[in-house]
Amino acid sequence: MGFEEGVVVEPNGLEVQTIEEDKIHIVCRCSDGGCVPFQLTCDGVAHCADASDEEAGYCGHRTCPLGWHQCLNKRCIFNNVTCNGEDDCGDNSDEKNCSCKDDDHFKCGSGECIMKKFMCDRDPDCKDLSDEIGCPSVNCVQEMKDTKMINCEKTMVCIHKDWICDGENDCWDNSDERNCTNVTCQWNEFRCLDGRCLPYGVKCNGIDDCKDGKGVNASSDEAECDTNYCEKHQFLCETGVCIPSNLRCNGISDCTDNSDETGCQYQCRADQFRCKNGDCIPVLWQCDTQPDCPDLSDESDHCRDRACGLWEFRCNSTGRCIPKGWVCDGEADCQDRADEGEAGGCAPTTCLPNQFQCADKMCINRLYYCDGDLDCVDGSDEEPHACRKNSQCTPKQYRCVNGNCITRSQMCDGHDDCGDNSDETTDECRKELCDKASGRFQCKNGVCINETMLCNGENDCGDFSDENKCNINECIAAPRPCAQNCTDEKVGYTCSCKEGYKISPKDNHLCDDVDECANRPCSQTCHNTLGSYVCRCVDGYIMKTDMHSCRANSTVPAKLMLANRYYIRELTLDGHSTLVAHNLTNAVALDFDLMSECIFWSDVTAAGSSIKRLCKDTPNATAEILHQNTLQNPDGLAVDWIGRNLYWCDK
Incomplete structure (x- = not known):
């Protein structure tokens, strides 16, 4: 079944993303010839199957077209969505x-604008919570009727006494975490002036993580930082982060601001085209009428006289060269569709009797013709004039798969009114059962009616719940009925x-706040915040x-460690190997702890199994037995290098 217009399929083929119709700007950005909406390029998510819409050589240097705003991360968004309070x-x-815009708005410290009526409502609307700071004081003991509740300094939040100095900013102004002298941070954590403990990796990273000063340089995690602290073999990003020098100009944005890829002269591969400014783009993007080089050199006058290779087909209208495998494949890759016509040597396509032929000669199931979904790539199966001509159903009727029309009330009533039972299929009935998205309204007595029957002066529900509270906007009533967003309905x-x-x-x-960290969105540590979360990396x-x-910030070369039952070897990427342990019985599971530089493995035998450890600084390279009692067949083993635990599975 096809997808609706304005819907983009994610790379996994399972999820879709909806985009407003008036904001769709399609570009053929993928090196394999595929097309994606322009606003989805360079957004940090690969929408092309080969991830070519996220190539650093293109994203790091491109400029946004007229009517678009260029973000600091080089992403392009529409001008009219800037300064709208959304990221x-x-x-x-x-x-x-x-x-x-006017005096009715309040400017947050984080830059957003909100309505002043949302200030001091105990609901943070600013990302930095500044709309809830400096509010009138409240008597928490009297309001909460609990002597253990206390007031915060600058907000109207009431907290329990036990929440003081617990490491969480419960007051929103951090007053419950100040002057906490009894807080002891872990060995891999840094202590802010207000007593909070943060991962040591956030110190001197150019970001105000402690938020205990005025501006980045005044915060305790960014104070006394040496701006020239990178070593000789490292590169200093403009954000202040040091990365290995060999990561500079590698085509990947290793600095969060892409400063490691600025001013680079790339060596283009054989399948790439070199722009005049030195950027590399896929050769298939050359002469495709879409400028990809910042200097437009991929779409210059040479396209008219460009010669294609032996295994390529030339689009005469643009000079583009495409693989011959793309000719007569049912998809038009040339702008004038020459690769799918007589010029490409394509035989006329004949569809089966139960199929519909699209304008581009592709065949689809006739059941998908005029079904409301775009199944033809060119959209010809949903051409409005043709669909109106072939469908006699009114808006109040349901169109069966076989083309018959029945009333909406006949759907999901237990009878085959269509003749092909499509009005009684499980999927359709599940959608129709009081589903608001399909235009249904549930009365207080449980009856389902169409939303078109609301407020029509007739008792369609039987209990008048479809006629009560008509034309009343509850959302503007005081106090507000909803904590955050309110949508007024007919009833x-x-x-x-x-x-x-x-x-x-x-x-x-x-x-309620969503604890995004529960779904483990971060590769290392995750800190949940109000309405969001922050990922952090360990030292x-x-x-x-x-x-x-997170990835390792080290110049130590990568190594592969493998076990072959009787020995454990260390193999470098250039093929050099070193014997680490030998005379083993049957080494099965293997893992390595980088922090302690120790190897862990399981030796599985019929006589008895064991889990052993061998560390780099162990005298005489003697393995230590960690566990052998009650083990039978420990064929899986893993080191938790963050929690400092060892896990194994045993059959």
Whole structure:
């Protein structure tokens, strides 16, 4: 079945992303000839199967077209979505240096503009919580009727006494975590002036993580930092982070600001085209009418006289060269469709009687013709004039798969009214059963009616619940009925939550913070915040550009360690091997702890199994037996290098 217009399929082929129709700007950005919406290129997510829409050589140097705003991370967004209070760029740069439109708005310390009526409502709307700081004081003991509840200094939040100095910013102004002298940080953590403990890796990273000063340089985690602290074999990013020098100009943005790929002269591969400014782009992007080089050199006058290779087909209208395997494959790759016509030597396509032929000669199942979904690549199966001509169903009717029309009330009534039973299929009935998205309304007595019957002066529900509260906007009533977002309906209203929050199971008017860390979105450590979360890396690792994954910040060469039952070898990438342990019985599972430089493995035998450890500084290279009692067949083993635990599975 096809997808609706404005829907983009994610690379896994299972998920879809909806994009507003008036904001779709398609570009053929993929090196394999595929097309993606322009706003999805250089967004940190690979939408092309070969990830060519995220190549650093293109993303690091491109400029946004007229009508678009260029983010600091080089992503392009529409001009009209800047300064709207939402992080459209992904790095929040579209919300910086914004001015509020009128006196009814409040400018957050983090740059967003919110309505003043949302200030001091005990619901943080600013990302830095500044709309809830400096509010009138409250009497928490009297309000909460609990003598153990205390006031915060600058917010209206009430907290329990036990929450003081627990490492969490419960007051939102961090007053419950100041002057905590009894807080002891872990060995791999850094202590802020207010007593909070943060991973040591955030110190001197150019980001105000402690938030205990005015500006980045005044915060305790960024104080006394040497701006020239990178070693000779390292490169200093503009953010202040040091990365190995061999990562500079490697075509990958290792610095979060892409500064390691600025001013690079890349050596282009055989399957790439070199722009005049030195950038490398896939050769298939050359002469495709879409400028990919910043200097437009891939679409210059040479395209008209360009000669194609022996195994390529030339599009005469543009001069583009495409692989011959793309000719007569049912998809038009040339702008004038020459690769799918007589010029390409394509035989006329004949579809089966139960199929519909698209304008580009592709065949689809006739059941998908005029079904509301775009199944033809060119959309010819949903051409409005043809579909209106071939369908006699009114908006109040349901169109069966076989083309018959029945009333909506006949759907899912237990009878085959269509003749092909499509009105009684499980999927359709599940959608129709009081599903608001399909235009259904559930009365208080449980009856389901069409939303078109609401507020029509007739008792369609039988209990008048479809006529009560008509033309009343509950969302503007005081006090506000919803904690966050409120949508007025014909009858009643619907509460929803902002991103990072969910409807409370106890009260569907309230919103609870979503603990994103429970789904383990970070490769190392995760810190949940109100409405969001922050990924951090432990010492010795730096954050990758996806802001979720960490990689080693080291120049130590990679090595492969393998076990062959009787010995354990260490193999470098150039093929050099070293014998680490030998005279083993049957080494099965193997893991390595980088922090202690110790090898762990399981020796499995019929007589008895054991788990052993061998460390680099062990005298005489003698293995230590960690566990052997009650073991039978420990064929899986893993070192938890963060929690400092050892796990194994035993059959």
